[in-house]
Amino acid sequence: MPRYNLQKMIKLMLPGIFLMLLAPVIHSQLHDLNIIQQQLLNYMPPLLGGLAIILCISFNQGRLLLTTINLLCLFLLIQNQLQTSLSQPANFVLFSGLSLLFPLLQLFINFIPERGLSSRWLLRHLPVIISGYLFFWLAAQNHLLSAWFSALPVGLIQMFSDPYLLSQWAVYLFAVTTLLGLVILWFRATLADACLVIITLAIAAMLALFGETSVSVLSCTLGLILILFTVLFNSYSMAFIDELTGLPGRRALENTLRSAGRRYTLGMVDIDHFKKFNDTYGHDVGDQVLRMVASQMKQAARGASVFRYGGEEFTIVFKGMDEVSAIEIAEKVRNTIAAYPMRIRDKNRPGDEKKGRQQRNRSNRPEGTTEVTISIGLCEKTPQHKDSQAVIKQADEALYLAKQQGRNRSVASHIAQPRARKTSS
Numbered sequence: 001m002p003r004y005n006l007q008k009m010i011k012l013m014l015p016g017i018f019l020m021l022l023a024p025v026i027h028s029q030l031h032d033l034n035i036i037q038q039q040l041l042n043y044m045p046p047l048l049g050g051l052a053i054i055l056c057i058s059f060n061q062g063r064l065l066l067t068t069i070n071l072l073c074l075f076l077l078i079q080n081q082l083q084t085s086l087s088q089p090a091n092f093v094l095f096s097g098l099s100l101l102f103p104l105l106q107l108f109i110n111f112i113p114e115r116g117l118s119s120r121w122l123l124r125h126l127p128v129i130i131s132g133y134l135f136f137w138l139a140a141q142n143h144l145l146s147a148w149f150s151a152l153p154v155g156l157i158q159m160f161s162d163p164y165l166l167s168q169w170a171v172y173l174f175a176v177t178t179l180l181g182l183v184i185l186w187f188r189a190t191l192a193d194a195c196l197v198i199i200t201l202a203i204a205a206m207l208a209l210f211g212e213t214s215v216s217v218l219s220c221t222l223g224l225i226l227i228l229f230t231v232l233f234n235s236y237s238m239a240f241i242d243e244l245t246g247l248p249g250r251r252a253l254e255n256t257l258r259s260a261g262r263r264y265t266l267g268m269v270d271i272d273h274f275k276k277f278n279d280t281y282g283h284d285v286g287d288q289v290l291r292m293v294a295s296q297m298k299q300a301a302r303g304a305s306v307f308r309y310g311g312e313e314f315t316i317v318f319k320g321m322d323e324v325s326a327i328e329i330a331e332k333v334r335n336t337i338a339a340y341p342m343r344i345r346d347k348n349r350p351g352d353e354k355k356g357r358q359q360r361n362r363s364n365r366p367e368g369t370t371e372v373t374i375s376i377g378l379c380e381k382t383p384q385h386k387d388s389q390a391v392i393k394q395a396d397e398a399l400y401l402a403k404q405q406g407r408n409r410s411v412a413s414h415i416a417q418p419r420a421r422k423t424s425s
């Protein structure tokens with residue numbers, strides 16, 4: 001289980017890690033830009049930020065919206081107030097303040113549960129982000145910052161490590177925010193959590209290398225690209241991926257069938273007696289069964305694509321295959337699931353341990369496991385089919401036949417019945 005989480009975390013962080021690795025390469029090219037190109041580059045963060053805000057609102061991504069605003073406010077303050085040397089006391093105070101404010105706000109965003117966007121939610125969280133930057137902006141406008149220089153604590157004046165500009169306090173705060181972000185990513189394992197961790201790290205690197213030319217515009221641009229990617233990917237997942245099983249859903253199936261061409265076979269799959277299963281063990285165990293069937297099908301149906309059609313029904317698309325080739329894979333899938341020792345706890349299991357053991361010994365399956373079987377109806381697309389819906393309908397009819405013939409079997413529409421064999425499980 002922990003190894004699985006670590007793999008998942010790394011996978012979720014890959015797009016961000018890729019962008020971070022790309023940053024030095026892009027940075028080395030920035031010296032060759034002329035003045036106009038440099039100025040155009042400065043417009044990138046506000047442009048991408050505006051786009052990210054619109055998409056975050058449209059797709060209900062609250063924490064990514066707050067992170068976008070945190071990033072944009074940081075960039076705008078740097079662009080407007082920090083374009084001269086840090087040796088000026090006012091600039092140093094602003095830089096020190098921002099290097100604490102950004103991770104502090106990210107820490108706050110990390111703690112917010114993702115519950116979708118509402119005006120009440122925004123009213124509660126947005127002022128926290130805006131007010132911090134507003135405070136520093138007003139102080140800079142009123143020339144108050146330089147007077148605070150002498151009051152800066154040692155932890156903010158002393159840099160953590162020599163060539164880098166991050167103070168000791170800022171490093172600790174960034175480290176705490178990153179660690180908390182990683183813990184949340186470990187447990188929640190979402191792309192948005194991975195995005196928050198990477199952006200925290202990217203801004204820490206930007207502030208540490210603040211002396212480099214165009215480092216803020218580059219980091220904020222890449223950070224906003226990562227946010228845009230995350231929002232778009234999340235909205236794609238919401239529309240196309242079934243949350244329970246992780247398989248592509250009906251909309252993705254429609255897309256696949258639209259581009260499947262003229263030669264494919266489609267399989268409709270249904271779990272046998274699933275209702276009885278649900279009634280005996282409860283809805284949660286029913287969900288567990290659906291997840292097991294989905295993952296076993298995905299593994300066993302190599303060369304084909306598996307979708308959750310809805311309820312306890314799945315669809316397999318065998319692109320470029322006729323029914324003869326498809327039924328071989330279908331049978332492999334069916335046998336894999338029938339042989340899988342599904343571990344469950346029966347909510348109606350006898351309280352008496354002896355009686356329970358007797359009951360379990362009646363079946364020859366490993367103790368504490370039960371059998372799940374599926375029936376499959378296959379149909380190859382032919383010129384007679386008007387569209388993919390007609391193929392689905394015929395595959396459904398074959399599935400109905402499989403159920404009628406006793407379940408736990410595959411039936412193909414165009415293959416003579418004897419070939420629709422039943423393998424004992």
Ligand SMILES: Nc1nc2c(ncn2[C@@H]2O[C@H](COP(=O)(O)OP(=O)(O)OP(=O)(O)O)[C@@H](O)[C@H]2O)c(=O)[nH]1
Nearest residue numbers: 270271272273274275276278283284286287311312
């Ligand atoms: N746990 C769980 N149950 C679901 C879900 N979607 C549909 N179901 C249940 O799936 C069951 C479908 O049962 P039926 O269509 O009657 O068929 P069956 O019991 O599988 O019997 P046969 O198909 O004839 O073998 C219903 O009890 C639904 O409540 C889901 O997402 N989770």
